[in-house]
Amino acid sequence: MQRTVFFISDGTAITAETLGHTLLTQFNGIDFRQVRLPFVDSRVKAEKAVTEINRAADQDQAQPIVFNSIIDPELGRIIGNSRGHLVDLFGAFIGSLEQALGVKSSPTVGQAHGLGDIEAYETRMEATNYAMNHDDGMNIRLGDADLILVGVSRSGKTPTCLYMALHFGVKAANYPLTDDDLEQSRLPVFLRQHRQKLFGLTIEPERLAQIRETRKPGSRYASIRQCKREVESAESLIRMEGVSILSTTHSSIEEIASRIMLKLGLDREMH
Amino acid sequence: MQRTVFFISDGTAITAETLGHTLLTQFNGIDFRQVRLPFVDSRVKAEKAVTEINRAADQDQAQPIVFNSIIDPELGRIIGNSRGHLVDLFGAFIGSLEQALGVKSSPTVGQAHGLGDIEAYETRMEATNYAMNHDDGMNIRLGDADLILVGVSRSGKTPTCLYMALHFGVKAANYPLTDDDLEQSRLPVFLRQHRQKLFGLTIEPERLAQIRETRKPGSRYASIRQCKREVESAESLIRMEGVSILSTTHSSIEEIASRIMLKLGLDREMH
Numbered sequence: 001m002q003r004t005v006f007f008i009s010d011g012t013a014i015t016a017e018t019l020g021h022t023l024l025t026q027f028n029g030i031d032f033r034q035v036r037l038p039f040v041d042s043r044v045k046a047e048k049a050v051t052e053i054n055r056a057a058d059q060d061q062a063q064p065i066v067f068n069s070i071i072d073p074e075l076g077r078i079i080g081n082s083r084g085h086l087v088d089l090f091g092a093f094i095g096s097l098e099q100a101l102g103v104k105s106s107p108t109v110g111q112a113h114g115l116g117d118i119e120a121y122e123t124r125m126e127a128t129n130y131a132m133n134h135d136d137g138m139n140i141r142l143g144d145a146d147l148i149l150v151g152v153s154r155s156g157k158t159p160t161c162l163y164m165a166l167h168f169g170v171k172a173a174n175y176p177l178t179d180d181d182l183e184q185s186r187l188p189v190f191l192r193q194h195r196q197k198l199f200g201l202t203i204e205p206e207r208l209a210q211i212r213e214t215r216k217p218g219s220r221y222a223s224i225r226q227c228k229r230e231v232e233s234a235e236s237l238i239r240m241e242g243v244s245i246l247s248t249t250h251s252s253i254e255e256i257a258s259r260i261m262l263k264l265g266l267d268r269e270m271h
Numbered sequence: 272m273q274r275t276v277f278f279i280s281d282g283t284a285i286t287a288e289t290l291g292h293t294l295l296t297q298f299n300g301i302d303f304r305q306v307r308l309p310f311v312d313s314r315v316k317a318e319k320a321v322t323e324i325n326r327a328a329d330q331d332q333a334q335p336i337v338f339n340s341i342i343d344p345e346l347g348r349i350i351g352n353s354r355g356h357l358v359d360l361f362g363a364f365i366g367s368l369e370q371a372l373g374v375k376s377s378p379t380v381g382q383a384h385g386l387g388d389i390e391a392y393e394t395r396m397e398a399t400n401y402a403m404n405h406d407d408g409m410n411i412r413l414g415d416a417d418l419i420l421v422g423v424s425r426s427g428k429t430p431t432c433l434y435m436a437l438h439f440g441v442k443a444a445n446y447p448l449t450d451d452d453l454e455q456s457r458l459p460v461f462l463r464q465h466r467q468k469l470f471g472l473t474i475e476p477e478r479l480a481q482i483r484e485t486r487k488p489g490s491r492y493a494s495i496r497q498c499k500r501e502v503e504s505a506e507s508l509i510r511m512e513g514v515s516i517l518s519t520t521h522s523s524i525e526e527i528a529s530r531i532m533l534k535l536g537l538d539r540e541m542h
Contacts, residue, residue: 003372012529015293022286022340023364026376038529063371069293085371092363093294100334100356101274105297122485124524128430132406159399162433166524214393253395253437258283258309 002031004056004064008049008079010071013038019089020067040070046078053082071107123169131165134173140190142173147264148194149174150187150238151201152230153221154211156248156256160201163253170266182233187241199260200238200245205231207249273302275327275335279320279350281342284309290360291338311341317349324353342378394440402436405444411461413444418535419465420445421458421509422472423501424492425482427519427527431472434524441537453504458512470531471509471516476502478520 005024007016013036024032035056037049056064066084070076080086094105133139135158142148147164149157153176161172175191191198203211205227212222220226238245244263248256260266276295278287284307295303306327308320327335337355341347351357365376404410406429413419418435420428424447432443446462462469474482476498483493491497509516515534519527531537 012525014525014529015289018286018289019360023361023368025379026342026361026365027368027372027374028377028379030372030374038533065368065371071297085367087364087368089290090294090297093358094297096356097294097298097336097358100336101298101301103298103301106299108296108299121523122482125427125430125482126485128433132403132429135403156396158403159396159437162399163437166430166434166437211393211396214397252392254283254285258285262309 001029001062002033002060003062004033004035004060006035006037006049006053006056006064006066006068006084008037008040008066009069010039010041010075011069013069016067016069016089020065020087023067023087040075040079041072043075043078046070046075049079050082053079053084057083073107120169124166127165127169127171128162130171131161131173134171135161137175139173140175140188142190142194142197144171145173145194145197146171146266147173147197147199147260148191149199149201149260150177150191150234150243152177152203152208152227152234154208154215155201155203155234156253157201159253160248160256160260164257164261167257168261168266170261177230177234177237182230182237185233185237185240187237192241195241195243197264198241198243199264200234200243201256202231202235202238202245202247204247204249272300272333273304273331274333275304275306275331277306277308277320277324277327277335277337277339277355279308279311279337280340281310281312281346282340284340287338287340287360291336291358294338294358311346311350312343314346314349317341317346320350321353324350324355328354344378391440395437398436398440398442399433401442402432402444405442406432408446410444411446411459413461413465413468415442416444416465416468417442417537418444418468418470418531419462420470420472420531421448421462421514422474423448423479423498423505425479425486426472426474426505427524428472430524431519431527431531435528435532438528439532439537441532448501448505448508453501453508456504456508456511458508463512466512466514468535469512469514470535471505471514472527473502473506473509473516473518475518475520 007013007020009016040046040049053064053066064084067087068079069089098105149161151157157174161174164170164172208227209222209224216222246256246259278284278291280287311317311320324335324337335355338358339350340360369376420432422428428445432445435441435443479498480493480495487493517527517530
């Protein structure tokens with residue numbers, strides 16, 4: 001069974017899509033065809049969206065689902081006249097929020113993911129530069145780091161660092177455990193002195209071998225034997241040093257980042 | 272006036288926070304103290320959350336707002352017994368979605384930002400590596416790029432590329448326009464041959480000077496005169512080459528990324 005789902009917004013449509021995805025994951029067995037329609041900020045664009053929704057209704061022979069986060073009431077009404085099943089993110093809550101807060105809302109488009117203030121933007125940019133310059137053990141002067149991820153090569157350190165920097169303005173460095181470190185069963189001194197900032201990532205050897213195989217097919221580096229040995233040594237080394245550890249095998253970047261920040265008390269406002 | 276806002280979830284709380292932020296931006300003049308409570312996945316944690324909510328109610332002498340995206344109905348009920356104003360993201364929509372889709376939902380925690388399928392995860396990882404390895408003109412073999420951002424130094428190219436890679440699996444490269452390029456008033460050949468993948472970023476000279484000043488205080492590089500000259504030449508060069516251009520001055524990374532992808536027809540599913 002195929003159903004078409006629209007995410008419509010006068011901004012990026014990120015809010016509509018984020019909530020929409022979460023809701024759709026609660027329904028199994030349906031093949032959702034997903035269509036994003038961001039920046040629907042004029043009557044003409046709203047009417048075009050309605051045409052698309054109605055066309056999908058004809059094609060699917062079923063009502064499309066429309067996650068709508070358009071703020072302008074007039075444009076919202078146009079979308080509301082389509083043949084889709086409307087999930088109105090603002091309409092559903094704004095009234096009761098006005099009551100609870102005791103003030104009227106003032107419609108403002110596209111503030112949610114906006115710069116907000118320049119300071120927060122700077123923090124994200126600076127953190128992103130930091131993550132780029134302190135990736136993969138590139139720089140061992142780690143005094144400014146908010147956290148330092150350690151783990152074997154391809155355990156998910158780089159994307160996790162970049163995600164935390166981009167979204168939370170966290171200065172995240174990472175260091176790949178080398179054969180030397182693993183043989184000596186101890187972390188280098190420049191990491192030990194920042195122990196309270198360290199966090200370990202690990203991964204199932206089978207998955208690691210898969211990932212490495214796509215990068216260096218047929219190599220020793222990608223062999224299951226090598227991956228097993230590295231992961232085992234790394235895990236025991238990280239535990240021995242008293243550093244927290246998380247497996248990335250079955251988690252998303254978002255989840256890993258959230259768990260690490262919660263654990264290290266780095267829980268800042270999301271941007 | 273201060274009001275405390277909670278974002279509660281049995282997962283990362285990203286969904287609750289994303290929708291919550293969007294809704295709160297519609298209310299001006301209130302100082303929102305924001306508290307994230309991710310991974311509330313047990314009775315004990317839910318009861319701790321209730322204690323925190325009730326304490327905030329006492330402190331603020333006003334009802335806290337609680338954006339709740341806990342899926343487990345039992346834990347949801349515990350939160351519902353707090354003294355907060357509950358905004359129940361799932362409860363509000365899941366019933367009408369069940370009707371529209373004609374199937375019952377099956378509660379699944381934390382799938383929204385989950386791996387989903389390994390293939391999508393791989394795509395994001397590969398794209399992130401690509402963005403790292405093709406940052407700042409580091410690599411001029413751009414045949415595999417989905418898009419290539421051009422612009423003066425510090426116009427926002429790197430974070431935009433990383434964001435698109437991490438979230439959309441888009442292989443985004445970037446190239447900083449050099450003095451040579453600007454003087455010759457033409458793009459290098461290795462960019463021209465990929466013209467359909469090019470996109471220009473620009474920025475107000477005053478803002479650029481501010482950003483550069485924090486990096487190289489008092490330098491010619493950060494002077495308003497130099498920034499003005501570079502921005503003017505870059506904009507006219509980019510326009511002359513027939514390449515689309517966007518200003519990053521008043522936009523968020525999310526918005527810039529969304530607009531570029533829409534323009535280049537790279538609109539993929541968000542992860």
